[in-house]
Amino acid sequence: xxxxxxxxxxxxxxxxxxxxxxxxxxxxxxxxxxxxxxxxxxxxxxxxxxxxxxxxxxxxxxxxxxxxxxxxxxxxxxxxxxxxxxxxxxxxxxxxxxxxxxxxxxxxxxxxxxxxxxxxxxxxxxxxxxxxxxxxxxxxxxxxxxxxxxxxxxxxxxxxxxxxxxxxxxxxxxxxxxxxxxxxxxxxxxxxxxxxxxxxxxxxxxxxxxxxxxxxxxxxxxxxxxxxxxxxxxxxxxxxxxxx
Amino acid sequence: xxxxxxxxxxxxxxxxxxxxxxxxxxxxxxxxxxxxxxxxxxxxxxxxxxxxxxxxxxxxxxxxxxxxxxxxxxxxxxxxxxxxxxxxxxxxxxxxxxxxxxxxxxxxxxxxxxxxxxxxxxxxxxxxxxxxxxxxxxxxxxxxxxxxxxxxxxxxxxxxxxxxxxxxxxxxxxxxxxxxxxxxxxxxxxxxxxxxxxxxxxxxxxxxxxxxxxxxxxxxxxxxxxxxxxxxxxxxxxxxxxxxxxxxxxxxxxxxxxxxxxx
Numbered sequence: 385x386x387x388x389x390x391x392x393x394x395x396x397x398x399x400x401x402x403x404x405x406x407x408x409x410x411x412x413x414x415x416x417x418x419x420x421x422x423x424x425x426x427x428x429x430x431x432x433x434x435x436x437x438x439x440x441x442x443x444x445x446x447x448x449x450x451x452x453x454x455x456x457x458x459x460x461x462x463x464x465x466x467x468x469x470x471x472x473x474x475x476x477x478x479x480x481x482x483x484x485x486x487x488x489x490x491x492x493x494x495x496x497x498x499x500x501x502x503x504x505x506x507x508x509x510x511x512x513x514x515x516x517x518x519x520x521x522x523x524x525x526x527x528x529x530x531x532x533x534x535x536x537x538x539x540x541x542x543x544x545x546x547x548x549x550x551x552x553x554x555x556x557x558x559x560x561x562x563x564x565x566x567x568x569x570x571x572x573x574x575x576x577x578x579x580x581x582x583x584x585x586x587x588x589x590x591x592x593x594x595x596x597x598x599x600x601x602x603x604x605x606x607x608x609x610x611x612x613x614x615x616x617x618x619x620x621x622x623x624x625x626x627x628x
Numbered sequence: 629x630x631x632x633x634x635x636x637x638x639x640x641x642x643x644x645x646x647x648x649x650x651x652x653x654x655x656x657x658x659x660x661x662x663x664x665x666x667x668x669x670x671x672x673x674x675x676x677x678x679x680x681x682x683x684x685x686x687x688x689x690x691x692x693x694x695x696x697x698x699x700x701x702x703x704x705x706x707x708x709x710x711x712x713x714x715x716x717x718x719x720x721x722x723x724x725x726x727x728x729x730x731x732x733x734x735x736x737x738x739x740x741x742x743x744x745x746x747x748x749x750x751x752x753x754x755x756x757x758x759x760x761x762x763x764x765x766x767x768x769x770x771x772x773x774x775x776x777x778x779x780x781x782x783x784x785x786x787x788x789x790x791x792x793x794x795x796x797x798x799x800x801x802x803x804x805x806x807x808x809x810x811x812x813x814x815x816x817x818x819x820x821x822x823x824x825x826x827x828x829x830x831x832x833x834x835x836x837x838x839x840x841x842x843x844x845x846x847x848x849x850x851x852x853x854x855x856x857x858x859x860x861x862x863x864x865x866x867x868x869x870x871x872x873x874x875x876x877x878x879x880x881x882x883x884x885x886x887x888x889x890x891x
Contacts, residue, residue: 470698478730485727485861492863569858579865583845585858586742594855594875602868 392549405554413615423533427525431515436525437508438533444504455500459488463511490572490582496536516559543572544604546597553596555604571601575609634839659832666789674790678782682772687782689790694761704751704759708737710766717771738857739848743817773834780819816891818882821846849882
């Protein structure tokens with residue numbers, strides 16, 4: 385913010401990394417990669433590299449937190465000290481605590497919590513490398529890890545951000561666009577229920593711009609959703625092959 | 629989380645909202661009475677007390693000279709903190725800040741920061757070396773729901789009340805001079821919070837409505853009808869239609885509140 389803002393969109397209407405405004409970064413998703421976790425997923429979205437692991441439903445510690453009528457969902461979003469330009473202290477920052485909360489609340493509506501009373505489900509998200517949009521990619525990966533753990537869900541949850549770079553509404557902001565752009569609107573969606581489970585925003589948008597950004601983010605979510613499904617199927621197809 | 633009384637009342641709250649009514653007689657889009665007092669704490673650089681119905685928030689500002697962040701060497705620093713003071717509710721406990729108070733502080737912070745209410749460049753004393761650090765401390769004194777909107781109002785009112793000490797630079801040292809100048813606050817971001825109950829959106833939920841709601845959505849609106857911060861909370865969801873409806877209503881309500889407070 386201190387320097388004169390460089391142009392985020394060039395004369396041809398392309399972004400710093402050569403993408404069109406409504407184009408996603410390249411995404412690679414793998415399911416079931418952590419041998420010890422009940423469910424896990426890895427996502428690479430642009431330069432973001434994120435691992436999500438799920439443990440549970442299992443006995444909850446400390447026990448007094450257990451609820452008689454449903455399971456307790458817990459989430460820890462954590463960034464590796466080497467994941468960003470300047471080393472980040474491994475102690476949880478206030479941002480990490482807020483993100484852990486909003487990620488948990490984005491996933492909670494998808495889970496049949498009442499199926500597992502007196503237990504806990506833990507979601508651990510580790511950001512190995514951050515490149516803008518980590519909370520969204522974390523949700524996309526964590527939802528897959530939950531599904532991989534065999535936890536009954538109403539729908540998958542998929543997340544994607546839209547925002548404003550210069551005067552253009554763009555999809556899936558990377559780090560520079562997030563920091564220097566005009567606004568960032570992360571959205572999480574349960575695609576089959578058309579339900580928004582996470583919505584945040586910072587920046588300045590008129591109502592019309594906001595409407596456009598939300599719709600674009602939802603479009604991005606639906607595109608990532610197809611990749612999510614494929615990644616989930618891919619794991620079970622490989623299991624089938626082994627059995628045969 | 630919710631007491632037995634609330635469990636009993638929940639059905640009543642749900643039924644009434646289905647009919648477009650609320651337990652305390654308000655319409656779905658009505659705020660409780662808002663009262664703002666400024667300058668109650670003499671030792672603070674700025675202070676305010678906000679009453680939103682029975683929710684009571686005090687906010688105070690303190691100004692110190694500190695170092696800027698390395699990525700913004702010529703900008704001052706804003707730090708917002710929120711305390712859920714144990715005397716304000718049986719559910720608040722002493723101890724290090726938990727996720728609720730961190731979220732509250734960060735949502736208030738985001739509204740002020742993103743609306744560009746404060747020109748941080750004006751708070752720079754010596755680029756890379758010395759800047760003014762503004763601390764806004766939000767103190768919840770009584771919890772009766774919608775802490776976000778009340779805290780955002782209190783923080784803004786305290787900033788509007790803030791006096792900066794005059795200074796001059798003498799041989800690399802900052803020397804305080806007598807007299808004060810008011811802190812310039814260019815925008816008036818107003819936070820509008822919705823609760824989703826029975827698939828309907830209501831504004832300014834009070835405590836029992838919060839204990840009944842599926843999800844919460846806060847939209848902060850600046851003076852030019854722009855949306856500048858949003859936060860969804862709670863374990864429910866919103867439809868895309870509800871989100872846009874909320875944005876429209878938030879713009880109207882923010883305007884109404886700003887006019888009422890003459891900001």
